[in-house]
Amino acid sequence: MIFENLKRKKICSDSGFDKIYPKTYQDHSARHFTPVKIAIKAAKLLVDSPLDKILDIGSGVGKFCSIGATVTDAHFYGIEKRKTLINLSNKIKRQYKIKNAHFINNDFTKIDFKKFNGIYFFNSFHEHFDESCVLDETSKVSLSAYKKYHQDLISKLNECEKGTKLVTFHTFKNKIPSTYQFIDMNETGLLKFYIKK
Numbered sequence: 001m002i003f004e005n006l007k008r009k010k011i012c013s014d015s016g017f018d019k020i021y022p023k024t025y026q027d028h029s030a031r032h033f034t035p036v037k038i039a040i041k042a043a044k045l046l047v048d049s050p051l052d053k054i055l056d057i058g059s060g061v062g063k064f065c066s067i068g069a070t071v072t073d074a075h076f077y078g079i080e081k082r083k084t085l086i087n088l089s090n091k092i093k094r095q096y097k098i099k100n101a102h103f104i105n106n107d108f109t110k111i112d113f114k115k116f117n118g119i120y121f122f123n124s125f126h127e128h129f130d131e132s133c134v135l136d137e138t139s140k141v142s143l144s145a146y147k148k149y150h151q152d153l154i155s156k157l158n159e160c161e162k163g164t165k166l167v168t169f170h171t172f173k174n175k176i177p178s179t180y181q182f183i184d185m186n187e188t189g190l191l192k193f194y195i196k197k
């Protein structure tokens, strides 16, 4: 029902939506997973056509991808290093028959970014930077890991084709390479939209 309502533009609260996840992830949602309204707005910025392929770097429980795939006809791909979160995302995809959401268990550095014409990034490496941002027992605070992942992110974003759209949430502009032109941001400034030059 939750996804059918979203398709019909009936927006639910995050606490209502998050009930599809086990309790432990409901508790993490406000900090780690994209709010419903933001996911809808980001998906609409990224998608122009049903042929679009959108990559979510660090897809977590799949919240952004499953919402994006419901409110648009494009294909959403979540890359996530934690197998348990991929299993959960696939379970929800099957349960709610979200055919255009796809989940890949790997490190984002192993993915060919050129295959995508839209990228979404919600500050995925913060767990390495901030002790209060631990997701599970595998989270490790390490400034060197944080810096390395950001360097890898810049290289991967630079590989993308001209015209690739990028939407970031909770991510400073100075983390995005200058090959991307800043286009706009939402009223809070937390959601930013860029296009590759």
Ligand SMILES: C[S@@+](CC[C@H](N)C(=O)[O-])C[C@H]1O[C@@H](n2cnc3c(N)ncnc32)[C@H](O)[C@@H]1O
Residues within 6 Å of the ligand: 031, 032, 033, 034, 056, 057, 058, 059, 060, 061, 062, 063, 064, 079, 080, 081, 082, 085, 106, 107, 108, 109, 122, 123, 124, 125, 135, 149
């Ligand atoms: C803040 S959550 C964002 C979840 C999702 N994008 C959303 O908006 O709902 C960040 C996720 O990135 C994943 N992650 C962190 N580093 C990663 C990496 N190098 N490769 C793949 N996933 C990664 C974490 O496991 C975590 O689930």
